[in-house]
Amino acid sequence: MCALSINGVSKSFGRQRVVDDFSLAIESGQCVALLGPSGCGKSTILSLIAGFETPDTGTIFLEDRLLNGLPPQERNLGLLLQDLSVFTRMTVRQNLAFGLEARGYRRLEIARRVEAAAARFGIVDLLEVGAAELNFSEKQRIALARSLITEPSVLLLDEPMSSLDAADRIRMRSELKLIHSELRSTVLLVTHDQSEALSLADLVVVMRAGKIEQMGAPQAVFNQPGNTFVAEFLGEPPANLFKAELVYEGGRAELKTASVRFRTDRESFAASELTVSIRANDLKLSCEPGPVQVRVSDVEFLGAEDLVRFSLGDLALASLTPAGSFRAGERAFIPLGPILGLLLTSGRATESTCLEIVP
């Protein structure tokens, strides 16, 4: 039985349709990420599940309970909001105990659970500290502990890591993974950060403008984007995308842009106008002279690697190379050989192919 089931939910604010016929079934113990740019409706869905907004259409079931019409306090969900909303005028202990006190648990039980949660989250020495005095990552641990202490069936997280710095983010990620596997809780995570979604989730749901663009395991969504939006959104840096036309030259299929031709190893194609996606790390550059010459326009230092932007004919492409290999304005060469690429047609499955540039 699925832990959370959302069926045909729509929500409009005024004239704007923020969520459009959204359906999703989340299995118990699954970690699902709602991934998408700002304004795509993902936070609204969280609000709808939590009960702060009512859907215009559709139903939401928590196991077999209908949530529609139920006020938020009766839904027993764990909620972690983006700004944490830790209760500033209370101590950490009072924050942790709040949910249990509100539900009328006995004092002994509350104390026991609070101690256990504090130990689990490493905040025992913060228990008597006023919540307002903590730094952000401490507050986050409090907020997380607080929402889990009531043992909710589903944990809802709204952009939990967007305010963290890089180091904290990595730490939080492993922390969440640990909690998820330990507690086997069902987690619904809302984020705009695709690496977060890919690393944490069992199921990634890519959203845009209130609708689901693609849904699947992280590897599936990453390696086989169903359309250009998903292909662009996932992957850092963004993949190289360009349109190409299918032509037959001498009995072989070739993909042609205005000035570049690619041989492809595929034999059947979904359409004659295709979008080609090549990841930056699949496209290699070398200093050794060869038939395919490109001009480097810009080099971005990323630490271990460089993002080298260059133009190949009419195409503006980017490649990830070891740092320091190239400088702006230089010439570089693409070595001959197969390049992994994806052919996208909207609505159809992606087909991967090996491309070779025809000099």
Next chain:
Amino acid sequence: MVNPHRTRLLAAFRRLIVLMAMGFALLPVFWLVSTSFKSYEEWASSPPHWLPQNPTLQNYRIVFAPEAARQFAAHQSGSLDYKVSGSAWSAFGNSALVATAATFLSVTFGTLAAYGISRFRGGGRGFAFRLLTVRMFPPIAVVVPMVVLFSLLRLTDTHLGLILAYTTFTLPFSVWMIRSFIEEVPIDLELAGRVHGYGRWQVFTLISLPLIRGGILATSLFVFILNWSEFLFALVLTSGHVVTVTLQVANYVSASSGKLYGVQAAMGTISTIPVILFGFLIQGHLARGLTLGAVHG
């Protein structure tokens, strides 16, 4: 599962309470306005008439033309004696003059002082709070010696006297309100001005003042309302020559004029219009003003 009927019931209940509150808020005002259009027989009729049966402008005529009052007296049978002292016109004129001048002075001095206090800790550490204590005196406590002072300075029953008294006692409002507006302006802007070579006065007039223009306007309207509505000082510090609207209203129900409720209501209605007008203009700033800047809302 929340009962949809229950939510509808709660909503209706809420609507009822709000309507009752609104009715309570409107009733006295409604009565005042309604009475102002009632003819003489209906002023204190038994049972009371909620709406005038024959609405008339007679009361308003009497307010603005005491001549009409005397004619009215002649028209009526004897028991009422229409000797209303002063005319509404001069009352409006006095109030307008005193309120405007006092507002101008109060806001001007207040802005200067507020700027000095806020940016430069002017007046010493306690000055701002000494201003607050002024507001805490019951005015009557100060009024007794003020009467003495006024007679010494020959300010009794003069416009200037009232103006100065009003200015002084609205200073706390001016200073604290303007101060809260000044503190919303980041000091960096002024420092930038200094860096560019502007002197202190220029920074004040060219940078700070324009930015708090709205606040000064709101404070002015607020102080004007206070001055226009003031009663106690006007009562005690004048003796018949300078009559403000608040005093004039009282004139219509007195030993010499009888109980001209309708006329009083008419005067009251008109005299309260500026306050209502300005009050709604600065609706957003009322909380700030009445808590002396503590609440920004």
Next chain:
Amino acid sequence: MRDGTLALEPRRQLIRATGPVRSDIGWGNRLTWPAQLLLLVFVLVPTIVVVWLSFTDWQPTDRTPWYQAGWNGWDNFVELAGDQRFLGAVLRTLAIVVVSTAVELGLAVLLALLFLEEWAWKKFAVTVLLLPMMIVPVDAANAFFMLFNEHGPVNQIIGWIMQRPFQFAWLANPQWALTPILLVEIWQWTPLMFLLVLTAFLGVSRTQWRAALALGASPFYAFRRIILPLSLPLLTVAVLIRSIETFKIFDAIYILTRGGPGAATESVSMFMYNGGFVYFRMAYIAAAALLVLLLVISLCLAVQKPLLERHG
């Protein structure tokens, strides 16, 4: 300056960006002089005169100038201590303050709770509810005078409820005359409290409220534990300021009863007005004024701390 370099003088001020330079303090002081002058002449001097007068026996009807009034020592104060009318006025005024502030606060909270969510004609309702604040107090008092007239609508309504004719002379009755007076105060100032309470409630972070609900708190519980504590500072300021203003109540009492019947509705301000301007015992009233001033100042000092907290 013009050539792009920083002149030395402004530079110095930049370094002390958080505080004024000594020359600036002088200038800042000068800005406050007009205000200080007014305070000196019209507040400080009268206060000194009050202190002087309170030790004399001056009555303007004496025809002797005030500075030549006879010395009375502590007599005025002794008399005040035993003056039932004075003590009555003080107690009555304190009672008025407590009752009206409590009622205003209670009504304000009840109303504010109804305005936390959005609903159709909310803005219009707020505008109407704020109307009483924008009526000249004297006119409001007159309106209530007419409302509570023996033949007025209030009696009429009570008559309808009780199903028999009801003609009660409110303002002539020593026990009940305070009611219309209290009602004028409450009517005029509940809107302000409503505004402040609503501001306090709405200022509470929405996400803290939502987090509380998600944790299982009912709206009542969340209100008690989240909204109320967070609103307390602002509510305290509101109550303090309102109490101080109510203590000074004068206009309504003058219009409605002049403090009568007898001294049944005399507030401190009314007592001093009657004593000074009806009975012309100015020196006596000066002594009363002094006592009241001391009372107010000590209350002031007591509340200065929370107010300081609020202003940061």
